[in-house]
Amino acid sequence: GAGVSQSPSNKVTEKGKDVELRCDPISGHTALYWYRQSLGQGLEFLIYFQGNSAPDKSGLPSDRFSAERTGGSVSTLTIQRTQQEDSAVYLCASSFSGGGRGQETQYFGPGTRLLVL
Amino acid sequence: AQSVTQLGSHVSVSEGALVLLRCNYSSSVPPYLFWYVQYPNQGLQLLLKYTTGATLVKGINGFEAEFKKSETSFHLTKPSAHMSDAAEYFCAVRQSGGYNKLIFGAGTRLAVHP
Secondary structure (H helix, E strand, O other), X not given: OOOOEEEOOEEEEOOOOOEEEXXXXXXXXOEEEEEEXXXXXXXXXXXXXXXXOOOEXXXXXXOOEEEEEOOOOOEEEEEOOOOHHHOEEEEEEEEOOOOOOOOOOOEEOOOEEEEEO | OOEEEEEOOEEEEEOOOOEEXXXXXXXXXXXXXXXXXXXXXXXXXXXXXXXXXXXXXXXXXXXXXXXXXXXXXXXXXXOOOOHHHOEEEEEEEEOOOOOOOEEEOOOEEEEEEO
16 A cells, blocks of 8 residues: 655745645554654654644744644645755654554655755 | 664674664653664665564564663664665654654664675
């Protein structure tokens, strides 16, 4: 079956512009995660969706970052008024469920490489 | 709070040699531990994970890792390196509190030379 897909694969934008990054999780996976991978910070958790529960936004670095998940499937990460420090690879992952035991494997997409000029 | 330390940002081995990538963690609760591999311009792929039970965990591509509670370690090994093993490897611990988000180490880039 299809894995996690992300689009676009690469995005170049100008400082101050808004960008939207899309994630299509594996069908049937109820949990969805966004991570950011940057040179200075490594891999950082951003936000987590589990079913219809309120998302865990504790990793979002500023109020310029937001994410939504429509219909329990596709998710969009939006960065408003982009800054150069937002340049990174944004990775999406999904798992069959996310609550409780935490044993479930997270399957990662190929990422979106964002460059803010 | 949980954290992960990977010793050595770069490791270089000869083809056929032992691969040892080090990972130490800190966790106030029994940890769930993971190793992921990332090939250039690709996402992360799970190599193996420890949750409960046997402390020696076998994964894909001939890799294995041993959970040692007394040493708070989860080192990744492979008896004989292959050129195709060249990649970046990340150790991760699941954050406690009923959530499944992962806390990653800084990564170790493995180079394999002939």
